[in-house]
Amino acid sequence: MPKKSSKAGHVPERTCVICKKKKEQYKLIRFAILDSEIVFDLKRKITARGYYVCDDNDCMEKLDKWLQKHIKKNG
Numbered sequence: 271m272p273k274k275s276s277k278a279g280h281v282p283e284r285t286c287v288i289c290k291k292k293k294e295q296y297k298l299i300r301f302a303i304l305d306s307e308i309v310f311d312l313k314r315k316i317t318a319r320g321y322y323v324c325d326d327n328d329c330m331e332k333l334d335k336w337l338q339k340h341i342k343k344n345g
């Protein structure tokens with residue numbers, strides 16, 4: 271049996287809201303939506319529902335559009 275399941279190697283995964291790819295949590299940026307605006311939770315202090323986005327330009331550029339859609343959908 272391969273020695274693969276050591277606890278130290280386990281990294282929690284999150285899904286980017288834009289590209290829907292699963293990545294290790296540290297590769298994504300957490301943000302919340304406060305007053306219809308995106309607030310990046312760099313210090314992980316925001317208790318509102320968090321979302322994750324890739325730390326790269328492609329996904330970041332689309333975040334604005336995503337936000338508009340998201341706000342409409344949720345009233």
Ligand SMILES: [Zn+2]
Binds near residue numbers: 291
């Ligand atoms: Zn992404």
